[in-house]
Amino acid sequence: MNKKILTIALALALPLSVAAYPGGKHGDDADGYHAQRIERLTKELDLTADQQTQLEQIFKDQAEKREALRQETHQRMQTVLTPEQVTKFEEMKKNRHETWQKRHHIGKGQPRVDQMQE
Numbered sequence: 001m002n003k004k005i006l007t008i009a010l011a012l013a014l015p016l017s018v019a020a021y022p023g024g025k026h027g028d029d030a031d032g033y034h035a036q037r038i039e040r041l042t043k044e045l046d047l048t049a050d051q052q053t054q055l056e057q058i059f060k061d062q063a064e065k066r067e068a069l070r071q072e073t074h075q076r077m078q079t080v081l082t083p084e085q086v087t088k089f090e091e092m093k094k095n096r097h098e099t100w101q102k103r104h105h106i107g108k109g110q111p112r113v114d115q116m117q118e
């Protein structure tokens with residue numbers, strides 16, 4: 001029973017985590033986000049301390065795999081693209097990131113979306 005609930009919770013939570021944190025390095029933000037997720041799941045599912053610890057490890061493993069895949073993809077792309085295309089791609093990535101930051105009110109002294117009060 002508990003495994004089914006955990007599986008369903010993870011299946012529902014994972015797509016949201018990807019949407020909330022598109023690729024890239026997040027440092028402490030990712031740790032804070034994982035802590036918030038575990039806190040929310042603990043409240044909603046009445047998780048035990050052991051379950052919380054297990055979920056922390058699952059989320060940590062997921063983040064490490066996602067970062068490794070991102071790096072591998074970047075390296076493989078560089079073997080396919082010309083140097084000019086790599087430069088243009090990096091610029092596109094930078095612009096996309098800046099647009100995302102503006103949309104989510106990040107930077108220049110403005111609070112992040114997750115820090116804003118409703």
